[in-house]
Amino acid sequence: ASEAEPNAVAMPRAPYPVFTRQEVGRHRSLAERVWVTYGSEVFDITDFVELHPGGKSKILLAAGGALEPFWAMYAVHGQEHVLEILRGYKVGELSPEEPSQPAQGDPYSGDPPRHPALKVNSLKPFNAEPPAELLTENYLTPNQLFFKRNHLPVPAVDPARYRLEVEGPGGRVLVFSLPELKRWFPKHEVTVTLQCAGNRRSEMSRVRQVKGLEWGVAAISTARWGGVRLRDVLAHAGYTEEDEEAGERHVCFEGLDKDLSGVAYGASIPYCAAMGRGAEVLLAYEMNGEELPQDHGYPLRVVVPGVVGARNVKWLGRVSVSREESPSHWQQNDYKGFSPAVDWDTVDFATAPAIQELPVQSAITAPAPGATVPPRELTVKGYAWSGGGRGVVRVDVSLDGGRTWHVAELMGEEQRPGRAWAWRLWRLTAPVPPDRTELDIVCKAVDTSYNVQPDTVEPIWNLRGVLSNAWHHVRVTVAED
Amino acid sequence: ASEAEPNAVAMPRAPYPVFTRQEVGRHRSLAERVWVTYGSEVFDITDFVELHPGGKSKILLAAGGALEPFWAMYAVHGQEHVLEILRGYKVGELSPEEPSQPAQGDPYSGDPPRHPALKVNSLKPFNAEPPAELLTENYLTPNQLFFKRNHLPVPAVDPARYRLEVEGPGGRVLVFSLPELKRWFPKHEVTVTLQCAGNRRSEMSRVRQVKGLEWGVAAISTARWGGVRLRDVLAHAGYTEEDEEAGERHVCFEGLDKDLSGVAYGASIPYCAAMGRGAEVLLAYEMNGEELPQDHGYPLRVVVPGVVGARNVKWLGRVSVSREESPSHWQQNDYKGFSPAVDWDTVDFATAPAIQELPVQSAITAPAPGATVPPRELTVKGYAWSGGGRGVVRVDVSLDGGRTWHVAELMGEEQRPGRAWAWRLWRLTAPVPPDRTELDIVCKAVDTSYNVQPDTVEPIWNLRGVLSNAWHHVRVTVAED
Numbered sequence: 011a012s013e014a015e016p017n018a019v020a021m022p023r024a025p026y027p028v029f030t031r032q033e034v035g036r037h038r039s040l041a042e043r044v045w046v047t048y049g050s051e052v053f054d055i056t057d058f059v060e061l062h063p064g065g066k067s068k069i070l071l072a073a074g075g076a077l078e079p080f081w082a083m084y085a086v087h088g089q090e091h092v093l094e095i096l097r098g099y100k101v102g103e104l105s106p107e108e109p110s111q112p113a114q115g116d117p118y119s120g121d122p123p124r125h126p127a128l129k130v131n132s133l134k135p136f137n138a139e140p141p142a143e144l145l146t147e148n149y150l151t152p153n154q155l156f157f158k159r160n161h162l163p164v165p166a167v168d169p170a171r172y173r174l175e176v177e178g179p180g181g182r183v184l185v186f187s188l189p190e191l192k193r194w195f196p197k198h199e200v201t202v203t204l205q206c207a208g209n210r211r212s213e214m215s216r217v218r219q220v221k222g223l224e225w226g227v228a229a230i231s232t233a234r235w236g237g238v239r240l241r242d243v244l245a246h247a248g249y250t251e252e253d254e255e256a257g258e259r260h261v262c263f264e265g266l267d268k269d270l271s272g273v274a275y276g277a278s279i280p281y282c283a284a285m286g287r288g289a290e291v292l293l294a295y296e297m298n299g300e301e302l303p304q305d306h307g308y309p310l311r312v313v314v315p316g317v318v319g320a321r322n323v324k325w326l327g328r329v330s331v332s333r334e335e336s337p338s339h340w341q342q343n344d345y346k347g348f349s350p351a352v353d354w355d356t357v358d359f360a361t362a363p364a365i366q367e368l369p370v371q372s373a374i375t376a377p378a379p380g381a382t383v384p385p386r387e388l389t390v391k392g393y394a395w396s397g398g399g400r401g402v403v404r405v406d407v408s409l410d411g412g413r414t415w416h417v418a419e420l421m422g423e424e425q426r427p428g429r430a431w432a433w434r435l436w437r438l439t440a441p442v443p444p445d446r447t448e449l450d451i452v453c454k455a456v457d458t459s460y461n462v463q464p465d466t467v468e469p470i471w472n473l474r475g476v477l478s479n480a481w482h483h484v485r486v487t488v489a490e491d
Numbered sequence: 492a493s494e495a496e497p498n499a500v501a502m503p504r505a506p507y508p509v510f511t512r513q514e515v516g517r518h519r520s521l522a523e524r525v526w527v528t529y530g531s532e533v534f535d536i537t538d539f540v541e542l543h544p545g546g547k548s549k550i551l552l553a554a555g556g557a558l559e560p561f562w563a564m565y566a567v568h569g570q571e572h573v574l575e576i577l578r579g580y581k582v583g584e585l586s587p588e589e590p591s592q593p594a595q596g597d598p599y600s601g602d603p604p605r606h607p608a609l610k611v612n613s614l615k616p617f618n619a620e621p622p623a624e625l626l627t628e629n630y631l632t633p634n635q636l637f638f639k640r641n642h643l644p645v646p647a648v649d650p651a652r653y654r655l656e657v658e659g660p661g662g663r664v665l666v667f668s669l670p671e672l673k674r675w676f677p678k679h680e681v682t683v684t685l686q687c688a689g690n691r692r693s694e695m696s697r698v699r700q701v702k703g704l705e706w707g708v709a710a711i712s713t714a715r716w717g718g719v720r721l722r723d724v725l726a727h728a729g730y731t732e733e734d735e736e737a738g739e740r741h742v743c744f745e746g747l748d749k750d751l752s753g754v755a756y757g758a759s760i761p762y763c764a765a766m767g768r769g770a771e772v773l774l775a776y777e778m779n780g781e782e783l784p785q786d787h788g789y790p791l792r793v794v795v796p797g798v799v800g801a802r803n804v805k806w807l808g809r810v811s812v813s814r815e816e817s818p819s820h821w822q823q824n825d826y827k828g829f830s831p832a833v834d835w836d837t838v839d840f841a842t843a844p845a846i847q848e849l850p851v852q853s854a855i856t857a858p859a860p861g862a863t864v865p866p867r868e869l870t871v872k873g874y875a876w877s878g879g880g881r882g883v884v885r886v887d888v889s890l891d892g893g894r895t896w897h898v899a900e901l902m903g904e905e906q907r908p909g910r911a912w913a914w915r916l917w918r919l920t921a922p923v924p925p926d927r928t929e930l931d932i933v934c935k936a937v938d939t940s941y942n943v944q945p946d947t948v949e950p951i952w953n954l955r956g957v958l959s960n961a962w963h964h965v966r967v968t969v970a971e972d
Contacts, residue, residue: 251768258907258908280908280909282769282908282909286767286768286769287732287767287768288763288767347884347885347937347941349885349887349896349898350887350896351887351895351896351897351898352898362884362885363884363939365941366939366940367881367939367940367941368940368941369940369941369942369943370942397940398879398940400848403828403843403844404828404830404843406830406831406832406950412950414832415830415831415832415950416832417830417832417833426739427739427761427763428761428763454950456828458844458847458848459847459848459849459850459878459879459942460828460846460848460849460850460958461850461851461940461942462850462945462950462951463945464943464944464945464946465945465946465947465950466946469887469893469896469935469943469946470943477941
């Protein structure tokens with residue numbers, strides 16, 4: 011190459027072979043090779059199938075056909091580096107006689123309008139969190155600011171035609187309209203904090219890149235939920251309270267939100283979590299006294315107190331009981347925690363339990379990172395929460411990076427022991443240590459089982475970036491006096 | 492003083508005034524001053540009362556009289572530095588005409604013989620742990636090696652005359668002999684790990700001195716317990732299953748082990764922990780298939796799965812239900828966790844909840860600290876456990892101080908979800924990193940709620956040295972190849 015004449019004309023590349031859509035359509039499996047089209051180009055992505063971050067089964071849905079409908083659904087693909095990867099697999103051109111792929115209807119066109127204050131992590135599907143400084147202004151998060159975590163387009167549900175299917179023992183399916191549910195079962199209200207497993211993932215990404223949405227500290231919110239108890243509905247369907255001898259069972263939920271192949275979002279929780287004496291799992295139709303908003307599962311969703319957001323299935327379509335956990339991708343091959351030693355080459359999702367109860371968590375919501383704070387006295391605010399109904403017993407706050415600690419004031423009321431489903435907001439007003447120009451503010455919480463947050467992120471790093479609950483640091487500048 | 496002649500003879504001290512025992516006996520309160528005798532000396536300890544590490548109420552029991560009977564009970568006092576403190580308060584001598592204090596019968600003379608392998612932390616009361624290297628040789632700890640944690644002398648209980656009192660609703664007291672309990676209620680067996688709140692306290696003391704027994708990593712052991720269910724006995728007495736509307740209640744236990752003033756060891760657990768559907772709290776009369784040993788509560792003790800050792804009351808004498816927690820010193824003013832910012836001057840025991848469920852824990856039992864290990868491959872062993880029935884899902888082990896991690900192999904069977912009351916033993920065999928002469932071996936566990944152990948001890952330091960569950964480090968030397 012170094013011998014090339016400086017003004018040599020680049021050799022035209024050999025033209026790619028030309029294929030019809032029918033020819034492409036013959037390559038639908040690893041054995042036949044996996045071909046796809048994008049625009050007028052043809053790609054053999056066989057060697058990429060195992061590398062697909064979204065899993066092998068998902069990418070094979072597009073085998074033999076056009077990528078566009080799938081990328082419209084999973085908008086994360088609309089990035090330059092994805093196109094670059096694709097170009098590496100180009101094997102041909104579509105015949106110019108082929109009609110171009112019909113323009114895709116945007117599957118997200120039915121999504122509702124959202125509040126402009128939300129910080130959007132992903133538009134399609136919609137994922138967004140409120141600004142941290144607004145998050146703890148209210149004990150109950152206003153519905154419009156409540157963090158949104160959608161896996162798929164928001165389904166358009168006609169309330170008049172909505173039906174919930176509940177599979178009873180032996181397979182008999184009961185069908186309820188919303189008015190029937192409301193009429194037949196008593197209404198219960200519970201104040202519950204929901205948290206995404208990926209809350210605070212961006213702190214994990216800073217250690218080493220992880221796969222997932224870059225959530226800040228606000229993929230957590232609290233609402234007063236109203237609805238019927240899942241326990242009551244399952245009892246009506248013929249299930250009995252927790253039976254010690256029955257062995258392990260799971261209550262499986264299916265949403266009405268579906269992917270292109272018709273597979274619904276799904277998740278499950280242990281039977282005892284649904285049917286135990288104290289179980290307060292709701293099929294909720296109200297959120298903070300209002301009808302459930304579209305983004306939060308209208309007209310009916312599951313609210314599982316103390317359990318990771320991912321099991322709180324929205325737009326609930328079907329409930330069943332099974333010896334096995336939900337077969338859903340999100341139950342089996344996502345939302346699990348692994349050792350920092352495990353990477354995408356070595357991960358075996360079958361070796362880790364699906365996340366249910368979340369660990370103790372807290373974060374600082376004010377001051378903001380990088381803020382300039384007054385020189386003498388400082389007020390720090392934040393939230394703290396733990397899974398499994400374990401209440402928060404203490405929040406320690408440090409202004410010097412964790413060397414010395416203050417005990418913060420916990421605000422609001424304590425919920426009942428073992429049923430502390432909602433967060434505690436907290437506040438600390440303390441003198442600013444003299445002669446400091448910078449402060450490293452830290453918080454850490456303790457729950458009723460005296461579990462604490464780990465000191466640092468590195469040792470809990472995991473490839474999916476979930477369960478990010480190390481001490482939260484906010485670094486600020488002190489104004490001159 | 493600098494003017495004193497170098498060879499001046501020391502002035503003889505003015506002789507102390509002489510008192511009778513009757514005169515000493517007039518000083519029994521802070522208002523009258525608090526005097527005590529030890530041997531033939533008289534001390535005014537009024538100013539020490541508030542400083543007494545064992546609490547004001549305990550030291551006042553000795554006011555106006557001899558210290559010997561109390562020190563015989565709490566043998567921690569038999570140390571030179573305690574005598575030194577006492578000497579500072581000397582105010583007189585006992586009249587030589589006073590008969591000397593009768594020799595104290597040793598309240599511990601009835602204590603049983605113990606296994607010589609135990610590492611004794613305190614002889615009177617008896618507190619001892621097995622050597623770490625023996626601890627994890629067996630999944631079920633042999634009774635003789637099971638850690639012993641007594642607060643008082645072991646009471647001598649005549650099995651023929653033993654009675655358990657159970658206070659029913661309205662105050663009616665039921666009385667059961669041991670054969671009656673065995674005859675009237677079904678026998679249940681549960682494998683449960685018990686852990687002292689002070690396990691691994693010695694690591695906390697290394698940061699800053701704490702008050703308490705210097706436990707290593709072995710104040711934890713596992714047994715198969717056999718007995719009747721507390722739930723069955725309380726139901727027989729007229730209590731019903733957990734009633735959501737009944738408000739907070741507690742089941743209080745009193746031991747037959749009593750201090751000099753006749754106050755029994757006591758503790759309580761939340762009512763729902765005893766009466767919930769899945770509750771497996773035992774009144775145990777068997778330990779690993781044998782009659783309960785004297786040190787472990789013969790003939791009957793409480794076993795509260797998933798809960799700190801201190802609530803597992805031994806030599807059980809009485810059970811009652813109350814709106815309040817046990818009034819016992821050990822429930823109210825001990826066995827609670829505080830911020831590292833709290834010291835003995837600022838502590839308010841009313842501000843922290845009594846420890847019930849313990850946080851996730853793990854430790855290395857082999858190799859031993861300071862050992863020389865083979866140069867190529869190393870096997871590390873240990874235990875992991877969590878409170879509240881939360882199982883252990885993973886143990887990470889590092890050979891380089893926590894920079895990189897391996898996943899250890901969990902041994903034995905998994906108990907049922909939510910009822911994982913017993914530890915998991917674990918093992919890792921890994922190559923020794925080349926060119927290392929020293930290794931800093933670390934372990935940390937993850938439980939089913941994905942709680943993890945904190946990285947370091949300092950931020951969880953607390954004045955009582957409880958809840959010591961930071962990463963466990965063992966430093967070893969690598970043998971030359």
